[in-house]
Amino acid sequence: MRGKARRVWLAGCSAWPQKNRVSDPDYIPSSIARARNIADLRHMARERLPRMVFDYIDGGADDEMTLERNVSRFRDIELVWDALANVSDIDTSATIMGAPSASPFFISPTATSRLFHPRAGELAVARAAHSAGVPYACSTLASTSVEDIAAANPGTKWFQVYVWRDRALVTEMLARAKAAGFSAILLTVDVPVAGNRERDSANDFTIPPRVTWRTGAQALAAPHYLWDLMTTPEIRPANFAHMKIDGGLIGFINAQFDRTVTWQDARWLRDSWDGKLAIKGIATPEDAQRCVSIGADAVWVSNHGGRQLDTAPATIDTLPRIAEAVAGAAEIILDGGVRRGSDIVKALALGANAVAIGRAYLYGLAAGGERGVRRAIDILDGELRRTMALCGRTRLSGLTRDLIFRRTLS
Numbered sequence: 001m002r003g004k005a006r007r008v009w010l011a012g013c014s015a016w017p018q019k020n021r022v023s024d025p026d027y028i029p030s031s032i033a034r035a036r037n038i039a040d041l042r043h044m045a046r047e048r049l050p051r052m053v054f055d056y057i058d059g060g061a062d063d064e065m066t067l068e069r070n071v072s073r074f075r076d077i078e079l080v081w082d083a084l085a086n087v088s089d090i091d092t093s094a095t096i097m098g099a100p101s102a103s104p105f106f107i108s109p110t111a112t113s114r115l116f117h118p119r120a121g122e123l124a125v126a127r128a129a130h131s132a133g134v135p136y137a138c139s140t141l142a143s144t145s146v147e148d149i150a151a152a153n154p155g156t157k158w159f160q161v162y163v164w165r166d167r168a169l170v171t172e173m174l175a176r177a178k179a180a181g182f183s184a185i186l187l188t189v190d191v192p193v194a195g196n197r198e199r200d201s202a203n204d205f206t207i208p209p210r211v212t213w214r215t216g217a218q219a220l221a222a223p224h225y226l227w228d229l230m231t232t233p234e235i236r237p238a239n240f241a242h243m244k245i246d247g248g249l250i251g252f253i254n255a256q257f258d259r260t261v262t263w264q265d266a267r268w269l270r271d272s273w274d275g276k277l278a279i280k281g282i283a284t285p286e287d288a289q290r291c292v293s294i295g296a297d298a299v300w301v302s303n304h305g306g307r308q309l310d311t312a313p314a315t316i317d318t319l320p321r322i323a324e325a326v327a328g329a330a331e332i333i334l335d336g337g338v339r340r341g342s343d344i345v346k347a348l349a350l351g352a353n354a355v356a357i358g359r360a361y362l363y364g365l366a367a368g369g370e371r372g373v374r375r376a377i378d379i380l381d382g383e384l385r386r387t388m389a390l391c392g393r394t395r396l397s398g399l400t401r402d403l404i405f406r407r408t409l410s
């Protein structure tokens, strides 16, 4: 190629990534607005991301049975409705761990969100949550610091923690979260060791990514993503930027994950934090009662989205007995497999006070940054409202077990 044709081609190449820049506040990918449901956003995320990054979001542990079950068990539940109920005024407003929320769901913590959109990352998610009026939960392994997230989101923010080997580091993080305005902490208890995610090893995927022929080829096939990755700061655990971290995120996890952690440490955390506390990753009524006995404000029914113990039951299956055991002594949060507003109705009808969403917003983030996350939230909120109207119930308190037609759950 020579002369004018080459100049036109080069100009096109340099303009191309900018045309799609989500950081441009006026730029709205029309495809995002056209996404009808979370499945559409997932499809768009798959198109935009290198395969290894898509698989990191989308995948689960081992044979991915729990990942699949979390979704499919919602589908097994049938809803019935009250006919001829006046549904002209639907109200989805909720209070979750003492905070007002426009809807009974919120953003679940996910590590290194800049991986899924290097330019937008956590800031985009935090802004979208704030503009939609739902709480934002930040992962301890976020790729943006708690201070920067707080500057982007003056609304309700919660901070997810692990009990690190270095307890002083935990105390330091609690103080930083408090100073930045985070009103609750969420202790994740389903990661005594990392789950076995075989899609990651098949893709040679690590954080930060290593360059191999496989990762290189996948990245070249996603030029917008690669452009963003190359023109933004390195993706790392930003809350620990002041520490020397060898071996990237995995090195940090290996150095800090403490396999000796027990309920005594959870109690220590309770005593170290004077705000709200949720315990995330509960699968049995007995552990739910332990949460209550150490003074947790919320029991969070979760299996980490099927990323930890494979063959664990779907969260919607473990929820009813846990709710029964807790009997109102703490709030119940559920996550795992929520992809439709009707899933939220089912979770509330079976005993949850609120629902957390993970992949549903990550697909939106990957597909279109802040607007993609907002679209995911709006889709779920719209579906929730429509399902409530179709069920003849106008208030969240009206989402009760009698809406469930046939309980195939144990």
Ligand SMILES: Cc1cc2nc3c(=O)[nH]c(=O)nc-3n(C[C@H](O)[C@H](O)[C@H](O)COP(=O)(O)O)c2cc1C
Residues within 6 Å of the ligand: 056, 057, 058, 070, 108, 109, 110, 111, 139, 140, 141, 160, 188, 280, 302, 303, 304, 305, 306, 307, 335, 336, 337, 338, 356, 357, 358, 359, 360, 362
């Ligand atoms: C890519 C990814 C990263 C995650 N990172 C964290 C994390 O750092 N801390 C945590 O407690 N949970 C983490 N989770 C689990 C979510 O908070 C949530 O429990 C799970 O995604 C819910 O399932 P769902 O994706 O089917 O909605 C992560 C999930 C995904 C998909």
